Amino acid sequence: MTDSLAERLADVDDRIAAAARAAGRDPAGITRIVVTKFHPVSLIDRLYALGVRDVGENRQQELTAKRRDVQPSPHLRWHFIGQAQTKKARAIRSAADVVHSVDRERLADALQRAGEPGSVLDVLLQINLTSDPARGGVAPAGVDALAEHVAACTGLRVRGVMAVAPLDEPPAAAFARLADCAQRVRRVVPDAAWISAGMSGDFVEAVAAGATHLRIGSAITGPRPAHN
Numbered sequence: 257m258t259d260s261l262a263e264r265l266a267d268v269d270d271r272i273a274a275a276a277r278a279a280g281r282d283p284a285g286i287t288r289i290v291v292t293k294f295h296p297v298s299l300i301d302r303l304y305a306l307g308v309r310d311v312g313e314n315r316q317q318e319l320t321a322k323r324r325d326v327q328p329s330p331h332l333r334w335h336f337i338g339q340a341q342t343k344k345a346r347a348i349r350s351a352a353d354v355v356h357s358v359d360r361e362r363l364a365d366a367l368q369r370a371g372e373p374g375s376v377l378d379v380l381l382q383i384n385l386t387s388d389p390a391r392g393g394v395a396p397a398g399v400d401a402l403a404e405h406v407a408a409c410t411g412l413r414v415r416g417v418m419a420v421a422p423l424d425e426p427p428a429a430a431f432a433r434l435a436d437c438a439q440r441v442r443r444v445v446p447d448a449a450w451i452s453a454g455m456s457g458d459f460v461e462a463v464a465a466g467a468t469h470l471r472i473g474s475a476i477t478g479p480r481p482a483h484n
């Protein structure tokens with residue numbers, strides 16, 4: 257098992273590097289986050305032993321529990337990538353190093369209030385690239401206003417944008433819209449250079465479109481266990 261995990265990780269990293277070179281980009285400028293949701297904490301320990309330093313979780317309770325139970329791993333960074341409930345802001349803030357899913361002012365305000373005085377949390381603005389308003393993310397039309405609002409929260413640092421590509425269109429088209437949103441955020445926060453995009457099925461297209469942070473689960477971990 258350890259061998260196949262190592263092989264899948266190496267294979268994905270080779271494909272990321274190839275996609276970066278094909279796009280004229282330095283592979284070192286790309287952060288590969290391994291999405292470990294629904295997997296046991298022992299998987300995170302094994303990934304850490306293989307050199308993984310960035311992991312992603314999409315549920316607050318699971319994130320909190322795993323961060324408590326993982327073997328002491330001083331350099332592990334925890335990315336919260338799921339839809340965030342405002343009432344969970346304090347728990348999210350204390351367990352996450354980066355929150356990818358800030359998509360409304362009320363959530364930004366709650367995360368801001370949840371911080372210790374003087375602490376600064378890295379956040380990304382999640383963009384909804386689908387036509388379904390029920391999906392997570394701010395509509396592209398609302399990006400500028402949200403960026404202005406979050407930029408004014410002194411306990412939050414806007415690092416860039418995040419999105420999930422819709423299933424019903426080619427990912428390249430969706431990622432092009434995301435790149436446009438990223439540029440608009442940079443007009444408000446000039447150093448907000450991160451673009452979190454690309455999952456197991458579309459990370460090559462995401463790299464071509466400028467993604468700096470890839471959130472890759474099953475291609476590395478294998479199928480997720482059933483959950484409730």
Ligand SMILES: *Cc1c(COP(=O)(O)O)cnc(C)c1O
Nearest residue numbers: 291314337455456471472473474
């Ligand atoms: C689960 C998840 C991923 C990873 O998905 P895979 O297809 O397993 O790579 C990436 N981003 C988000 C927001 C997720 O919830």
